Amino acid sequence: MHVPDGFINAPTSAATGVIAAGAVAVSLRGARRELDERTAPLAGLVAAFIFAVQMLNFPVAAGTSGHLLGGALAAILVGPFTGVLCVSVVLLMQGILFADGGLTALGVNITNMAIVTTVVAYALFRGLVKVLPRTRRSVTVASFVAALVSVPAAALAFTLMYAIGGTTDVSIGKVATAMVGVHLLIGIGEAVITALTVGAVIAVRPDLVYGARGLTRKLKLRVNGELVDAPGAEPEPAPVAARTSHRKVWAAGLVTSLVLAGFVSFYASADPDGLEKVATDHGIDKKAEEHSAADSPLADYGVKDVDDARLSGGWRASSVWVSRSSRAPACSGPCAAAVRTTRPRRRPRARRARPAPRASDMGAGHAHKLYRHGHSPVHALPPHTKLAAVFAFVVVVVSTPREAMWAFGLYAVLLAVVAYLARVPAGFLLRRLLIEVPFVAFAVLMPFVAEGERVDVLGMSLSVNGLWGAWNVLAKGTLGVAASVLLAATTELRELLLGLQRLKLPPLLVQIASFMIRYGDVITDEMRRMRIARESRGFEARGVKHWGVLAKSAGALFIRSYERGERVHLAMVSRGYSGAMPVIDEVTASRAQWSYALALPLSALAVCLVGWTL
Amino acid sequence: MDAVTASLEVSGLAFAYPDGHQALFGVDFAIARGERVALLGPNGAGKTTLVLHLNGILTGGTGSVRVAGLPVGRQHMAEIRRRVGIVFQDPDDQLFMPTVREDVAFGPAAAGLKGPELEERVDRALERVGMAEFKDRPPHHLSFGQRRRVAVATVLAMEPEILVLDEPSSNLDPASRRELADILRSLEVTVLMVTHDLPYALELCPRSLILSEGVIAADGPTGELLSDEELMRAHRLELPFGFDPRSVTMGA
Numbered sequence: 001m002h003v004p005d006g007f008i009n010a011p012t013s014a015a016t017g018v019i020a021a022g023a024v025a026v027s028l029r030g031a032r033r034e035l036d037e038r039t040a041p042l043a044g045l046v047a048a049f050i051f052a053v054q055m056l057n058f059p060v061a062a063g064t065s066g067h068l069l070g071g072a073l074a075a076i077l078v079g080p081f082t083g084v085l086c087v088s089v090v091l092l093m094q095g096i097l098f099a100d101g102g103l104t105a106l107g108v109n110i111t112n113m114a115i116v117t118t119v120v121a122y123a124l125f126r127g128l129v130k131v132l133p134r135t136r137r138s139v140t141v142a143s144f145v146a147a148l149v150s151v152p153a154a155a156l157a158f159t160l161m162y163a164i165g166g167t168t169d170v171s172i173g174k175v176a177t178a179m180v181g182v183h184l185l186i187g188i189g190e191a192v193i194t195a196l197t198v199g200a201v202i203a204v205r206p207d208l209v210y211g212a213r214g215l216t217r218k219l220k221l222r223v224n225g226e227l228v229d230a231p232g233a234e235p236e237p238a239p240v241a242a243r244t245s246h247r248k249v250w251a252a253g254l255v256t257s258l259v260l261a262g263f264v265s266f267y268a269s270a271d272p273d274g275l276e277k278v279a280t281d282h283g284i285d286k287k288a289e290e291h292s293a294a295d296s297p298l299a300d301y302g303v304k305d306v307d308d309a310r311l312s313g314g315w316r317a318s319s320v321w322v323s324r325s326s327r328a329p330a331c332s333g334p335c336a337a338a339v340r341t342t343r344p345r346r347r348p349r350a351r352r353a354r355p356a357p358r359a360s361d362m363g364a365g366h367a368h369k370l371y372r373h374g375h376s377p378v379h380a381l382p383p384h385t386k387l388a389a390v391f392a393f394v395v396v397v398v399s400t401p402r403e404a405m406w407a408f409g410l411y412a413v414l415l416a417v418v419a420y421l422a423r424v425p426a427g428f429l430l431r432r433l434l435i436e437v438p439f440v441a442f443a444v445l446m447p448f449v450a451e452g453e454r455v456d457v458l459g460m461s462l463s464v465n466g467l468w469g470a471w472n473v474l475a476k477g478t479l480g481v482a483a484s485v486l487l488a489a490t491t492e493l494r495e496l497l498l499g500l501q502r503l504k505l506p507p508l509l510v511q512i513a514s515f516m517i518r519y520g521d522v523i524t525d526e527m528r529r530m531r532i533a534r535e536s537r538g539f540e541a542r543g544v545k546h547w548g549v550l551a552k553s554a555g556a557l558f559i560r561s562y563e564r565g566e567r568v569h570l571a572m573v574s575r576g577y578s579g580a581m582p583v584i585d586e587v588t589a590s591r592a593q594w595s596y597a598l599a600l601p602l603s604a605l606a607v608c609l610v611g612w613t614l
Numbered sequence: 615m616d617a618v619t620a621s622l623e624v625s626g627l628a629f630a631y632p633d634g635h636q637a638l639f640g641v642d643f644a645i646a647r648g649e650r651v652a653l654l655g656p657n658g659a660g661k662t663t664l665v666l667h668l669n670g671i672l673t674g675g676t677g678s679v680r681v682a683g684l685p686v687g688r689q690h691m692a693e694i695r696r697r698v699g700i701v702f703q704d705p706d707d708q709l710f711m712p713t714v715r716e717d718v719a720f721g722p723a724a725a726g727l728k729g730p731e732l733e734e735r736v737d738r739a740l741e742r743v744g745m746a747e748f749k750d751r752p753p754h755h756l757s758f759g760q761r762r763r764v765a766v767a768t769v770l771a772m773e774p775e776i777l778v779l780d781e782p783s784s785n786l787d788p789a790s791r792r793e794l795a796d797i798l799r800s801l802e803v804t805v806l807m808v809t810h811d812l813p814y815a816l817e818l819c820p821r822s823l824i825l826s827e828g829v830i831a832a833d834g835p836t837g838e839l840l841s842d843e844e845l846m847r848a849h850r851l852e853l854p855f856g857f858d859p860r861s862v863t864m865g866a
C-alpha cells in the first residue's frame with residue numbers, strides 16, 4: 001500500500017524524506033562499488049523486473065490472490081544496495097507517473113518498502129546463510145525466513161512513523177498489533193514465493209544470486225580434450241556483508257527480536273475478538289473493478305493482462321483490510337496491498353476479453369497512460385518547473401491545518417484553473433482520482449476506530465478526532481493525487497526524466513529510471529508471453545499448489561531481465577560507454593516560465609498562511 | 615595471411631558461460647582489411663558467442679583476439695570498441711535510449727561529438743537506413759524490421775573500421791534486405807556477417823567461415839563451400855529450395 005499525502009504529518013514526512021535520501025545516496029555508492037559502470041542498465045532492468053513481478057498474481061484460494069512486494073527478493077538476488085535502489089526507483093516512478101503514493105509521502109514509502117524490507121531481509125539472509133550449512137537448500141531456507149520477517153518489519157516501521165506523525169489519534173498498540181499481525185500472515189506468502197523464486201534462479205544461474213556468492217564452483221574449460229581452469233573474468237568482489245564478523249551475532253539478535261515481536265503481536269491479536277478480515281467495502285471495490293474493465297485510471301500501469309489480467313484494476317483497489325472486530329483500525333500498511341481479495345469466479349472471461357488496444361505500454365517512451373497529448377500553455381512549460389511546482393504545491397497542502405476547510409476548497413479551485421488551462425477535461429481528472437479508492441475506505445473507518453471525544457451522527461457514535469482525521473486524509477490525499485495526475489497528464493515521460501535530471505536528481509538514479517521505463521514493457525511483455533505459453537500447454541494457476549510453477553516463471557523472468565541488462569550494458573559499452581551517459585538533450589526554463597509554473601504553489605502558500613493565522 | 619595486416623585475428627579461442635556450458639572450443643581465423651566474410655553455422659554453434667569476443671564483451675576464456683594488431687583486453691578496450699561496431703542479434707538490446715535520435719547519437723556523443731556535428735552524424739546514419747522520419751519515435755514503438763535498421767544506424771553513426779553484424783537480414787522484408795546489402799557494399803570497411811541466409815552470404819561475401827560445435831569447420835570462397843553438399847549436410851546447412859550456388863554469377 002502506497003501511503004498518500006496527508007497520512008503522516010509534514011515534519012515526519014520530511015524526516016523520513018531525509019532518511020530515504022540518505023539511504024538512497026548510500027545505496028548509489030554501494031551499487032556503484034558492486035556493479036561499477038554496469039549499475040545503470042542492470043539496476044534499471046532489475047527495477048523493471050520488480051515492477052513486473054509486483055503484478056504477477058499468486059492465487060491463494062477462493063479468488064484471493066497475492067503478489068510479491070519484492071524487497072526481500074531484490075535484496076537476495078542483487079544485494080542490499082542495488083535492491084534499495086531498484087525498489088526506490090519503482091516507488092519514485094509510481095509516484096510521479098501514476099500518482100500512486102503521495103509525493104510528500106515518498107520518504108515514508110521509500111523508507112518502509114524499499115529500505116526496511118531490503119535491509120532487514122538481507123541482514124537476516126546473510127546471517128542465516130553463514131550459520132546454516134553451505135548448501136543450496138540453506139539459501140532457500142534463509143530466503144524464506146528473510147522474506148517472512150521483512151514484511152512485518154516494514155509494518156512495524158510504518159507503525160512507528162504513524163506513532164510519531166500520524167494525523168489521527170488511534171491507539172498505537174492496536175495499530176501495531178493489527179499491522180504486524182496481518183503482515184506476518186502476508187509475510188508467509190511473500191516468504192514462500194521469494195524462497196521458490198530464489199530457488200528457481202539458483203538452479204539455473206547460481207552466479208546471479210548475490211546473497212549466495214561463494215557457493216559457486218570454479219569453471220572448467222575443455223580445450224583439445226583436456227580440462228583446464230578458466231582464467232575467469234575479473235574476480236567478483238566479495239559481498240560487503242561477508243566481511244564483518246559481528247554479523248552473525250547481530251543477525252541472530254535481529255531474528256529473535258523480530259520473530260518474537262511478530263509472534264507476540266500475532267497471538268495478542270488472535271484473542272476472542274480475533275482478526276477479522278474486512279475486505280474492502282464491497283460497494284467501493286465493485287465500483288473500482290467495473291471501472292477498470294472500461295477505462296480505468298488503475299489500468300494505467302497498462303499491464304497487458306498480465307497473469308490473470310486483473311492487475312490493472314484489481315491490485316490496489318481491493319487490498320485486504322484487517323481490523324479487530326471492535327474498534328481497532330484498519331491498517332493500510334505499507335504492505336497491505338500484498339493480498340487482495342477478489343470475488344471468486346467473476347474473473348475469467350469478461351476480463352480477458354478486455355479490448356486489446358489497452359495493451360499499449362506501461363509508458364515507455366512517449367506515451368504513458370496518464371499523458372494527454374496537447375499544446376496548452378501547461379504542456380509547454382519545461383518539465384522541471386512543473387515538477388518543482390507540483391511538489392511545492394503538495395507540500396503546502398500537507399502543511400495546511402485541517403481545520404481550515406475553506407483553504408482546501410481554494411486549493412481545489414487552483415487545481416481546477418490549472419486543469420482548465422491545460423485543457424484536461426474534468427471527467428478525465430475525476431476518473432483518475434479513483435486511484436485513491438483504498439484510502440476512501442480507510443478514511444471511512446477512521447471515525448469508528450479513533451479515540452477521544454465522540455459525537456452521535458445518525459445514531460452512530462463517531463470519534464470527533466476520527467472525523468477530522470478522515471477529512472484530513474481525504475482532502476490532502478485527493479489534492480495530492482489530483483496535482484500529480486495533472487503533472488502526468490501534461491508532461492511526456494521523456495520530459496519528466498529530463499526534468500528530474502534538471503532538478504539535480506543524481507544522474508545514476510535518472511538513468512536507472514530511464515532504463516526501467518524503456519524496458520518495463522519489454523519485460524511485462526515477456527511475462528505475458530510466458531503466461532500464454534503456460535496456458536497454451538494447459539496450465540492455469542488456481543491455488544497455492546501452483547506457486548512453484550509461477551515462482552519458476554518469476555525466476556526465469558529475473559534471469560531474462562538481468563541478462564538483458566547485461567546485454568544492454570554490452571551494447572552501451574560497444575558504443576563507447578564508460579560510466580557516464582553522454583548528455584544529448586537538456587531542458588532550460590526562462591524566468592517567465594518559472595514564474596508561470598510557480599504561480600500555483602505561491603498562491604497556495606498564500607492560502608496556507610492565511611489558514612494558519614485565522 | 616600476414617598477421618600484421620590482418621584486421622581481425624582470432625586464435626585458439628575457447629569459452630564457457632558462467633553456467634558451465636562451453637560454447638567455443640578453440641576457434642582460429644584471420645580476416646584481412648576490407649574483406650567481407652560470412653560466418654555460417656547451425657543454431658547454437660557459438661556464432662553469437664564468438665561475435666561477443668570481438669570487442670571484448672565476453673572475456674575470461676583461453677586464446678586471443680586481435681583487432682588491427684591490438685590484443686583485445688583491458689588496456690586497449692576504448693580504442694577497440696571505437697574500431698569494432700557490432701550490430702546485435704536482438705535490436706531491443708541495442709536500442710536502449712528513449713528515442714531513436716538519442717540512441718543513434720549515443721555512440722558519437724560518448725566519443726565527444728556535440729551540437730550540429732552530432733546532429734549531422736545522426737541524420738546521415740538514419741538517412742542511410744531510410745529511417746530519417748522516425749527520429750523522434752521511441753524505439754519500442756517500431757516494428758522489428760525498423761528496429762533492426764535503426765540498430766544498424768546506431769553502429770554506422772560511429773563509423774567503425776570493422777563492422778560485425780549478427781543475423782542482419784532476419785525479419786527484414788526483401789526490399790530492406792537488398793537495401794541493407796547496398797549499404798554494406800558501399801562501405802569501405804571490414805565486414806563479418808553472421809547469417810543463416812545463405813544466398814545473402816553468397817551475394818555479399820566472397821569468403822565464408824563455417825562455425826560448427828564451437829570450432830571453425832571450414833574456411834573458403836563462399837560459392838565453393840555452398841556447393842560442397844557433403845560439407846553442408848555435415849553442418850546442418852541447407853540452401854533454400856531451388857537455389858543453386860553454381861548458377862549464380864557474383865557481382866560482389
Ligand SMILES: Nc1ncnc2c1ncn2[C@@H]1O[C@H](COP(=O)(O)OP(=O)(O)OP(=O)(O)O)[C@@H](O)[C@H]1O
Nearest residue numbers: 631632633635637656657658659660661662663664
Ligand atoms: N548466456 C548463456 N549462458 C549459457 N549458455 C549460453 C548462453 N548464451 C548461449 N549459450 C549457449 O552457447 C551455445 C552457443 O550459443 P550462441 O548464441 O553463440 O549460438 P549461435 O551460433 O549464435 O546460434 P543461433 O544461430 O541460434 O543464434 C549454445 O549452446 C547456447 O545454448
Ligand SMILES: [Mg+2]
Nearest residue numbers: 661662703780
Ligand atoms: Mg546467435
